[in-house]
Amino acid sequence: MPTPPPADVTALPDTSEGEVETLDELAGHVAKGTLAGLTVQGLRLDGPAAPDLAGVDVADALFVACAFADPAVPADLVRRGGHVVPGCADAPYPSQPGHLYTPAELAAGFAAHGFAGMYDTVVYRHFRAAGGATPAVREALAQRMHDHGVDNALADATRGWLARHGPGSIVGVMGGHAEPRGSAPYRMAAVLGWELARAGKLVLTGGGPGVMEAANLGAYLSGRPAEALGAAIDRLARAPDFGDHDPYTAAALEVRAGFPAADRGGDDWARAGGLSIPTWLYGHEPANLFAGRIAKYFSNAIREDTILRLARGGIVFAPGRAGTVQEVFQAATKTFYGTDGVSGAYVFLDRHFWTHTLPVEALLRPLLGLSPDGDLSTALHLTDDVREAVAVLTGVGREGPAD
Template identity: 40%
Template sequence: MPSLQRPVSARVSAVPVGWRPSQEVRYPRAESLAAAAGREVEDEATWASLLRSPAPLRGLRLQGLDLRRDRELLLSRDDLGGIVVLGGRLDEQVEDHLRAHGAIVFPADHRAPVDPYRARLYTPQELYAGLAEDGYDATVDARAYRWFEDATVRHDAYVTALRAIHDDAMSDALTALVQGRRVVGVMGGHALRRGTDEFAAAALLGHRVAEAGSLVVTGGGPGAMEAANLGAWACDEVVLADALHAVARVPDFAPDIAAWVLPALEARSRSGDVPQLRSLGIPTWYYGHEPPNAFAQLVAKFFSNALREDLLLAHSRDGLVVLPGAAGTVQEVLQMATRLYYEVDLVDRPLPPVVLVGRHHWTDHLPVWPLLQALGRGRRMGGALQLVDTVDEAAALVADTVCPQAPLPDPRRPVGVASVVGNAPAREDPP
């Protein structure tokens, strides 16, 4: 066997590298985007019902609850093995009783700027509380970013665990919120300036998609993301025009985030919110230079950008519109292309459309379109790809079916994984 006697380098180092057709391995993703009833208990009413029922409590996950309420009922129970208590409030006697009967208690951390165990999404008003009085640096959003960035805790195992728990809880709440809704993602660059025709066009896109009954989901930041959230939030074109005019006086979020956010918060306050949920943002503290926009009605904000990106694309299950952007937007396009290229889970229905807006941008300036076409050649993915020039064309491709819109959830009520005992009323004192 003379070939085995020659070194590998002599055989292949000068061989031209190219693509050869081969049989690909097909495999399903281990991904669940459905909220299923389970062991997680996230509101006091459900917990009180469980305590009063004869059903065993073993194995429950109690998230952010005040266990000092109904404490006598809890102290009378001994079927507590495998219960995991995630944050919340409890006194020494309750904690000792839980531990003595096999429960695991994860303590809260009063130094954390966010509740790692919260069971609901944020509102922009929560993230920007105190902005007008004390400036951006005093807000929850800014303090959470500093906590994330602080080198003294970046490699602290406990803080890392708390951030991971926070993101898992946020993922649960997000999954429960979008379940049963028609969801269309809109992506694009953060550099798009208020007051431009392009910003107004992106807002009109969000408005058209929301009017057709879809929940508009963006990366939750400035630029094209803010424009799409603004348009989706606006209940009609009069409100849309007023909001565009109001925010145009501060075109960019740099160098003054507070000056950029305040006109948006004021515009929302003047017009009031529509009763339906039409607009959602999924930003990240990983990009601390990108503050969340104030037009997303609810905000799922993550410490992990990788998780945030994946969920943003996974939940855009009824279509994705990509406006012009730079490296971050290209990354999202290619991540979605990877999903479509290997898609094996949607064999009974068409793949969701992926619509790139701006022929010149995506074919000449950043030639992503030819690459997508090459990847989609001969695959189901090819039929899902669209390239258009206007937001009208894009809206028609992803919003051609009118759907009923679901009501906006009570921001005080947890919207995480379905409770184990039906629907409970909203709690009166949000943590």
């Protein structure tokens, strides 16, 4: 029987003291005369704001995916004891992103060139042309560097949130990607996201369409009344099918323009859509543009594990098919062995679906009852009521919009 890894193996890394991620941070270290032992990540050092590094101690400093105006500069850094890992100049994505993506960044280019020309699609097209999930070594290294940058940015964002709100404050929402906008399950998932965000939870999804988009939409509009959520869904329902890429994306951008997000920094992004963690492996699906921050990976394996590792406040499983069922048992395995510590509740929306259509509850309950940590089957809850689901996850009953 496998045993859980030590806690420090799966804990969020805190490498912030050794990282230099902005030009302002870099200027501060340069003013002190040393970058020794630090890691400078993804900075443009080829512009007028870049400091002169000639007189700075760079012993054992690591420059990752930085841009330099003159090739003599990185050569000089290496000569003086630094290390330089160049980025991939041919890739349409940053080799070391310094922050999580925003919806505007993924949708950049849509207004002028449509779905085919927006950043998210351009990167997906490159991903496919470069070998998809099995790229050659150059592309593989570039993708791994990108995903490490996303790891790092995600750790920065969630570490601050968890420090302020506690380990049970992130709730995952999973379910079918094919659920059309405007359907009853879509509206239910949107109300769920609205309620959870209003209760102070960070809503986390896999960043796809269907149930995932709906939950982030609810969180996006959590600062507005229930009527606004209903109106937004009605607008989106004019383009219900994600297979119609251009109208589907245009409708999302129209709703964002009609209901602007109130993201003023700090924790506002959590109340302006929460978090999503998608992957370019499924890049044929249009981007979910309602999450406040988007940790988009190339590696689906890293992405799936990260979602489950972060959702320690519990997970809501709406009806889905093979992908959702896989996530159910991946989550159950982590809970069974206590891989990531204490787990929150597992709430299954639609009792009939999870007990008759796909009766995973019949297997999951006895499985969790056999956990080496004791009987964990009480973590399972089945309901047809969004408010009951929210009450289980928050311990607080609320009045809210009808689902």
